[in-house]
Each structure stands twice: as structure tokens, then as C-alpha cells.
Amino acid sequence: MSEHAAPPEGADFGHDFARALDAADPLRPYRDWFVYADDTIYLDGNSLGRLPKGTPARLQEVVGDQWGRSLIRSWPRWTEFATAVGDRLGREVLGVDDGQVAISDSTTVNLYKLINAALDLRPDRRTILIEKDNFPTDLYVVQGIAQARGITCVYLDSDIDRGVDVSLVADALSDDVALVVLSHVAYRSGALADMVSITAAAHEAGALTLWDLCHSAGSVRIPLREATADFAVGCTYKYLNAGPGAPAYLYVRRDLQSQARQPIWGWFSQRDQFGMDQQYAAADGMARFLTGTPNMLGIASVDEGLNAIADAGIGQIQEGGRLLTGYAQLLADEWLRPLDFAVASPRQPSRRGAHLTLHHEQAWQVCQAMIARDVVPDFRTPDRLRLGFSPLTTSYDEVWRGLDQIRQIVQVGEHLAFPTERAAVT
Ligand SMILES: Cc1ncc(COP(=O)(O)O)c(C=O)c1O
Structure with a gap:
């Protein structure tokens, strides 16, 4: 998956597959080093990273x-x-x-x-x-x-x-x-x-x-x-x-x-x-x-x-970021492309950092609808949803649930109830 985001052997789009990826993730123990105050799905660790417990x-x-x-x-x-x-x-x-x-x-x-x-x-x-x-x-x-x-x-x-x-x-x-x-x-x-x-x-x-x-x-x-x-x-x-x-x-x-x-x-x-x-x-x-x-x-x-x-080493962290963005891209292609999203990052994981950006004409409204559901992404002008995956703190489960929430929101048009005008402070 690290070069071309091809699905790993036996990959499917079910929630259990995300859990299996977590179970096999060598970076998983590091989640215990950070504070998770509630069930917020946090896809913005590339703006403000989580608080280390120490x-x-x-x-x-x-x-x-x-x-x-x-x-x-x-x-x-x-x-x-x-x-x-x-x-x-x-x-x-x-x-x-x-x-x-x-x-x-x-x-x-x-x-x-x-x-x-x-x-x-x-x-x-x-x-x-x-x-x-x-x-x-x-x-x-x-x-x-x-x-x-x-x-x-x-x-x-x-x-x-x-x-x-x-x-x-x-x-x-x-x-x-x-x-x-x-x-x-x-x-x-x-x-x-x-x-x-x-x-x-x-x-x-x-x-x-x-x-x-x-x-x-x-x-x-x-x-x-x-x-x-x-x-x-x-x-x-x-x-x-x-x-x-x-x-x-x-x-x-x-x-x-x-x-x-x-x-x-x-x-x-x-x-x-x-x-x-x-x-x-x-x-x-x-x-x-x-x-x-x-x-x-x-x-x-x-x-x-x-x-x-x-402790983890930057090599392992880089690989973790590639796998997370690769997995998010697979889900985005399968679930969100039919809802008018397009990947607006280089498609090859080795050509990007640890965030994945999606283009959607109503990205600002989608962003607000996600926040209302305690899913935290970032909006970037002009019409981009930026999903940050922090290899030490983001789980595959979080990626799966985050993208699933976007799918649910856009399928029923929930985002359309939010203002189209971008607020001055985001
Ligand atoms: C690429 C990049 N450069 C610079 C900055 C901002 O720097 P400062 O810490 O001075 O606000 C940011 C902030 O998000 C950034 O993403």
C-alpha cells in the first residue's frame, strides 16, 4: 500500500478491516502516550497535535x-x-x-x-x-x-x-x-x-x-x-x-x-x-x-x-503516515467519489506528507457539518477538506469512522443546512 495505495491482501471496506489494521499496527502502543479526552474523531493533528500524557x-x-x-x-x-x-x-x-x-x-x-x-x-x-x-x-x-x-x-x-x-x-x-x-x-x-x-x-x-x-x-x-x-x-x-x-x-x-x-x-x-x-x-x-x-x-x-x-523513530512514523493516507484514499475513492469528492493530494503516498486533501464544491459546509458531529477536519480555501492523520495518534478506526461520517453527511445533504459563507475565523 505504501507506493500506490493498492488495497492490501484481503482488504475490504468494512469496519472490521479497520480494526484488523489497528491490531497489526506497530505504532498502536503510542496511542497510550497521548490524551484522548472523549470520542472526538480528530483529523487535525497536522494543525494542533494531541497532548502527550507526560x-x-x-x-x-x-x-x-x-x-x-x-x-x-x-x-x-x-x-x-x-x-x-x-x-x-x-x-x-x-x-x-x-x-x-x-x-x-x-x-x-x-x-x-x-x-x-x-x-x-x-x-x-x-x-x-x-x-x-x-x-x-x-x-x-x-x-x-x-x-x-x-x-x-x-x-x-x-x-x-x-x-x-x-x-x-x-x-x-x-x-x-x-x-x-x-x-x-x-x-x-x-x-x-x-x-x-x-x-x-x-x-x-x-x-x-x-x-x-x-x-x-x-x-x-x-x-x-x-x-x-x-x-x-x-x-x-x-x-x-x-x-x-x-x-x-x-x-x-x-x-x-x-x-x-x-x-x-x-x-x-x-x-x-x-x-x-x-x-x-x-x-x-x-x-x-x-x-x-x-x-x-x-x-x-x-x-x-x-x-x-x-522512541518510534521517524522511519516507522513515515511508513505509518503513508499507510493511513493510503487507507483514507481507498475509502475516499470507494465512498466519496460518487458524492462528488476528488482527491486533491498527490495520489501516491510516497509523494505526500501525512494529510489527505479532498476537493468538494461544498467543502466549507461539509466541514461545519462534520464538526457538529464531533469529527474535526480542517477547511482550506478555496474548496478543500483537509484530513490530517498523525501516525502516532490516529487509528485506522478513526479514519474509517471519519470518512464514514462524511459519507453519511453528504448522502443525506446534512451539510446543506450550514452557512455557505466562510466565517472569518476558522
Ligand atoms: C507551513 C506553515 N508555515 C508557517 C506556519 C505558521 O507559523 P507560526 O508558528 O509563526 O504561526 C504554519 C502554521 O500553520 C504553517 O502551516
Whole structure:
């Protein structure tokens, strides 16, 4: 099933088959590591991952012991926390050696820091390439920086379901392109970009690459090392299960670190922070990409979220995601295609992350009807239902029941009772 979503031997569309898949699933024991508060069918772990059972106690330890009892005396153990947990995330999730990842700020702020750092490394080049369907915050940050620097932003005309391919990028590269900003897994369709070939094409043209890993970290293997990718950013609240507003991470390839400078010269990136010098001097290594005081509670939560991933291993998680999306695609083809749904993700599981997107003209109404039945998907403009399967926490039973609920809703037209106008906040 992992390559072409062909039904496994003896597959049928009955509920028992979903239960049998769960019984044989090597990732099944990890469900016990997470909180399932009720019977909600949760197909949105790629927006906000479930709460690991260990996190409340871990936060209580940081609050009660480290803060409550030890107060400021906890700083010696906190100073290295952003880079130590960054190293762990780098090893377990990004597949890179220590000293190249730090936990810091939000994805948006890290984009700002690293795009500026990259442009300063290519001062004679005046163009940034970005996919036109990249995540909005990536687009907005690039637009703001392009305007402030008076440089050009060129949009790659990618297909919203198939994403970017190497020829699209290669055709747009020139000796004026400083930086290529792309998502590894597309937020809308889940399309997986060929990081290795695209980075090679960019490097051949003398450009740098910055990868947004928000939808790939914790769902697929990320070939940063193999690609010799230059920069990357990502969030921790999706498949990394660190919770709402948990801090993001950034990756800078080791050999670029001594030349790269980010523009927010905060005291946590100062060489001798407590020397209180009046003149800024950038620290060595990943510390130079920090800004102000890191969020210790947030970093503890990132560290806690990494436990299950480290135990299961990213290879097994990737395979689990392919099987879950493959199974969902089988059910969607069988049950939902006759109801005017179409798969709007690459059909081959190996060409996508761990979510499956379905096109339907009334996707917004279907989404609301599902939520009214305690089935939580995501809606994505213009008319897409996005179903996120988190390999550590989503069961085949949940997939079966979730798709069955969609079938039931649309068969009887239950969704038509919901507003057609999309609410401003979703
Ligand atoms: C691909 C991608 N990039 C960036 C972000 C947002 O980053 P931030 O954590 O700064 O809100 C998201 C949020 O969902 C995302 O999906």
C-alpha cells in the first residue's frame, strides 16, 4: 500500500478491516502516550497535535520546582536549553548532527531572521523565488523583506494540488536569485517537494534554499543532510505535539553559521551575554540565531513531545503516515467519489506528507457539518477538506469512522443546512 495505495491482501471496506489494521499496527502502543479526552474523531493533528500524557507533569516540574522553588537559580540549567533541545529535535526529527538547530521564537520570526541572513550572504543578487501557494506567513514575510530591501520577489506558478517540482524551480533560477523559499510538505495538498533535487538545482545556480518544515517534521523523513540544504524553519505544535504557541525551531547548516548574521541582535545572541557589553558581537554557533529570553515552559513541552517520536523513530512514523493516507484514499475513492469528492493530494503516498486533501464544491459546509458531529477536519480555501492523520495518534478506526461520517453527511445533504459563507475565523 505504501507506493500506490493498492488495497492490501484481503482488504475490504468494512469496519472490521479497520480494526484488523489497528491490531497489526506497530505504532498502536503510542496511542497510550497521548490524551484522548472523549470520542472526538480528530483529523487535525497536522494543525494542533494531541497532548502527550507526560506534558502536564513535565510543565508542573518546570513551574513548581524550577520556577517555584529554585527561582533564578534555575538559570544555569536553562541557558543551554534552547540549543540542547534543538540538538535533540535535529537528531530525532530532522536527521542532522548536533550544533545546527535551535528552538526559538515563532516560525514567522525565524523566517524573517533566516531570509535576511540568507540575502546578506548573496549581496549581489536581487531576487527571491517563492512558490505562489506557499503558506501565507512565508509569502507575507518574503513580501515585507522584499519591499524593505527594494528587491524582487518572483512567484513560482505551482499547481495547488501537485506542488512544486524541480523543473519549475530550475526554469526560474538565474544568476540574480539569492534565495529559494519553499515548503517541504505543502500545507494545502500535502504534496512532498523533492528537497534533494531542488536544493541541488538552486546550488548549481549559486542560490541558497530555505525550507519550511512545518508539515513535514514528525510526519516524513527530511533529507536536509543529503540535500545539504542551507536553512530551514518549522513549528512544533503540529506533529511534534508541543502544544499551542510552543516555540519554533531553526536550522542553519554548520558551514554557513560563521558568516550568516540574523537581523535581530538580541542579548541571547551576544557572544558574552552577561558581560553586558554595549557593543554587539554575535555569538558562535546556533546561539547567534537566538534573540531574547527563550520560553522555558514551551521548550520543556517541545522536549516532552519528542519522546514518542524518538522512541518510534521517524522511519516507522513515515511508513505509518503513508499507510493511513493510503487507507483514507481507498475509502475516499470507494465512498466519496460518487458524492462528488476528488482527491486533491498527490495520489501516491510516497509523494505526500501525512494529510489527505479532498476537493468538494461544498467543502466549507461539509466541514461545519462534520464538526457538529464531533469529527474535526480542517477547511482550506478555496474548496478543500483537509484530513490530517498523525501516525502516532490516529487509528485506522478513526479514519474509517471519519470518512464514514462524511459519507453519511453528504448522502443525506446534512451539510446543506450550514452557512455557505466562510466565517472569518476558522
Ligand atoms: C507551513 C506553515 N508555515 C508557517 C506556519 C505558521 O507559523 P507560526 O508558528 O509563526 O504561526 C504554519 C502554521 O500553520 C504553517 O502551516
